Amino acid sequence: MKMINAKGFFIANALVAALGWGASAHxxxxxxxxxxxxxxxxxxxxxxxxxxxxxxxxxxxxxxxxxxxxxxxxxxxxxxxxxxxxxxxxxxxxxxxxxxxxxxxxxxxxxxxxxxxxxxxxxxxxxxxxxxxxxxxxxQPAETDLxxxxxxxxxxxxxxxxxTSDTPFQPIGGASAQINRGAYLVESLGHCGSCHTPRGLGMNEKALDSSDPQFLAGGNLNGWEVPTLRGMPRWSEQEIVDYLATGRNDKAAVGGEMTSVVEHSTSYMTDDDLQAIAAYLKFLGGNPPLVKGDTQAAQATEAKLTAAKNLTTGERLYLDNCGACHFVTGKGSPGIFPELDQATIVNAQEPGGLIHTILAGAQQPSTARAPSTLVMPGFAGRLNDDEVAQLATFIRQGWSNNAAAVSADQVKKIRENLKH
Ligand code: HEC
Ligand code: HEC
Ligand code: HEC
Structure with a gap:
């Protein structure tokens, strides 16, 4: 009896499988x-x-x-x-x-x-x-014809x-499952290194995984510096999550090529995946030590802008064009107007991103989690190359910022690129 039952069971199962295949596969x-x-x-x-x-x-x-x-x-x-x-x-x-x-x-x-x-x-x-x-x-898209x-x-x-390497993803020994999930997402599907890792002589990414300190150490896209993601000392994990989910956090707003990454990819990620990426970026070593903001210098700039006396051209241009939103503190307003004091884009070695933003303005991507779009107007029509250079120089050296001056020539090049 038992045997027959078992056999009947198998036959029935096979029948269900054969007949029901379409429905269950569906x-x-x-x-x-x-x-x-x-x-x-x-x-x-x-x-x-x-x-x-x-x-x-x-x-x-x-x-x-x-x-x-x-x-x-x-x-x-x-x-x-x-x-x-x-x-x-x-x-x-x-x-x-x-x-x-x-x-x-x-x-x-x-x-x-x-x-x-x-x-x-x-x-x-x-x-x-x-x-x-x-x-x-x-x-039928256009054919590539180099x-x-x-x-x-x-x-x-x-x-x-x-x-290239054909090594599959290698988990980081001793790291948590969450950090390894982040490493997998960043190294493989996210292809974050294609912009955030420096390129070598053959235009190759100099490193393809976490085992190399050059991985995510920062790159450059047509003069717009792509920041390092290693350690992210100024940002908390939650700030990284907010930036990737909505394009903004209490310190910064997304700009340049990263805008499309947020709009089409990271804003769709689950909270678990975003947190895994944040935990992994925090975990990465080799980051530059956190430079403490120079509060004295920041207060001096704030006091000078508030008094509005004996201003340099850069300072005056800032008060006239930018101060209404980014304030005399250069701290903006959390989640609305991003910080300029200590901001990555402001202190980048290459001022391309900053110049581009002043000329063309910036717009937050509209995402499911943050559908409103805040807009910064462009100033290309209002400020000439020399004015933009003086303004950018003030911003890069005002408050606790400490970056090299910008020349009118650098502005001219970016303005020409914008026309194309
Ligand atoms: C940064 C840009 C970029 C991204 C992101 C990208 N692709 Fe591509 N993909 C290309 C380009 C450019 C080509 C054609 C390259 C060439 O002609 O040599 C291509 C070619 C391909 C091809 C070959 C198609 C054919 O004509 O036979 C496949 C398949 C493909 N991509 C799938 C994907 C998938 C799946 C994803 C997402 C996981 C993806 N791509 C993401 C730029 C991209
Ligand atoms: C009407 C308000 C407004 C004015 C005026 C304004 N901004 Fe902005 N600014 C914004 C907003 C909003 C953003 C964020 C846009 C986004 O989400 O992409 C922003 C972004 C920026 C960023 C990028 C910050 C980051 O975190 O990447 C820089 C740099 C910047 N502004 C500089 C300036 C300068 C310099 C001026 C004056 C020439 C100026 N802004 C005038 C509202 C303003
Ligand atoms: C197509 C190029 C590109 C890709 C791909 C890309 N990024 Fe970016 N990313 C940028 C650029 C450019 C900036 C600078 C934006 C700015 O100046 O406002 C940036 C900025 C950032 C920042 C802000 C850093 C700071 O200090 O201000 C974070 C965080 C970030 N990216 C994470 C990622 C992660 C995670 C991935 C992969 C899922 C990724 N990016 C993929 C181009 C890219």
Whole structure:
């Protein structure tokens, strides 16, 4: 009896499995597709593969590199114009190694040197999402056409050999599960190092994981300094979480290329994932020691601006144009107007970000957690190059700030770039 029962049970089970396959697979897939969509947010795939006015993930973003202009491709499941024919293995090889099914090598404008660390489980969810959760689009984006010798994609074989690694993510021994979750997100999907790690001679990221002190030690994007993320001594974990979730915290507001990262990726992250990233950044060593703000100098600037007598040109321009929002204290108003005293962007070695912000203004991204958008107006039309230089010099040397002066020439270059 027992035997028959067991056998009957197995047959029934097999039948249920055979007949019910469609229905149960459907429920499982829906879960997996949702998970894959979240993974695509962590990886910020849409930042490069979606452009306004075109179908999602249909490509066509022009990425300026020092090799020339590289266009992102259509990664919707369209079989002719997209990646609809890719098997999971082929998809994984494109994302992790930059190698297409026909052997074509991708340029590292696609951040595969970081994505190589995406684990199998996340890759499976990502693939399922792109095949089943994304709408196919027959959009044919512009083709990348670089000049010789960069047009020779096989050359990337050597670049990959020299500069990429196929080591999967290595957990940090002895660190907590939370810190390791943060390390995984930052090193792999988040590809934070593609902007925050200095680049070497081959335009390669000088380090790809936490074991190297150059990892996240700061970079540069067209003259806009990308700050180091190591240790973040001035910010609490909660301030890091707030910045990534909403684009602002009590000290700073997001600007430059980081605005899009917050808008399309980090603002979608769960609180657990944001906290893991914050814990990991705090954990990283090798950070410069926290320079205590010079309170005496800060008070002297505040007193001079308050008295408004014998002002330098920079000080007067500040009172006339900036003081209403950033105040004579240079401390702004927490969560509304960011600090200029001690701010990373103000004290950066390269003043590009500061000059850019004065000329073009800045706008907070609109996110689910902070839908309102605060705007700082641009001053390109009101201040000439020399005035911006004097103003920026005052800001970089006022209060407890301590950075080099800015020249009218530096402003002129950035103003010209803005016109393009
Ligand atoms: C920083 C920009 C950037 C990000 C972020 C990015 N990609 Fe790409 N991707 C590119 C570019 C540019 C190419 C084309 C490179 C070339 O032509 O050599 C590309 C190519 C690809 C290809 C090859 C497509 C084909 O035509 O066969 C796939 C697949 C792909 N990306 C998937 C992804 C996925 C999945 C994500 C998110 C996890 C992602 N990409 C994030 C820029 C990006
Ligand atoms: C109407 C109010 C207003 C005025 C006037 C104003 N700002 Fe701002 N400023 C803001 C806001 C709001 C932000 C944050 C924008 C965002 O979220 O991206 C900001 C951001 C900044 C930042 C970036 C801070 C960071 O944390 O990255 C700098 C630098 C800055 N302002 C400097 C100036 C200077 C210099 C002037 C005068 C020429 C000025 N601002 C005038 C409101 C103002
Ligand atoms: C496309 C380039 C790019 C990528 C990718 C990127 N960042 Fe940034 N990030 C920047 C730039 C540029 C700034 C400076 C913004 C400013 O000056 O207002 C910045 C600023 C920051 C800051 C503020 C630091 C400070 O001292 O003011 C934090 C925190 C940060 N990024 C975290 C991250 C994390 C975490 C990731 C990965 C999930 C990441 N970034 C990915 C470009 C990038």
């Amino acid at each position: 429920a499982d897939d829906a879960e997996l597709i949702k998970r894959g969509e979240y993974i695509s947010r962590l990886g910020d795939c849409s930042a490069c593969h979606s452009i306004p006015g075109k179908a999602e993930f249909s490509g066509g973003l022009a990425i300026e590199s020092n090799l020339g202009t590289i266009y992102s491709t259509n990664i919707t499941p369209d079989k002719q114009h997209g990646i609809g024919n890719y098997t999971e293995q082929q998809f994984a090889d494109a994302v992790r190694k930059g190698v297409l099914p026909d052997g074509t090598r991708l340029y590292p404008a696609m951040p595969y040197p970081d994505y190589v660390k995406i684990n199998d489980e996340d890759m499976h969810a990502l693939y399922t999402y792109f095949m089943q959760g994304v709408k196919a689009s027959a959009e 000049s010789f010798p960069f047009s020779q994609r096989w050359g990337m074989r050597f670049w990959n050999w020299a500069f």
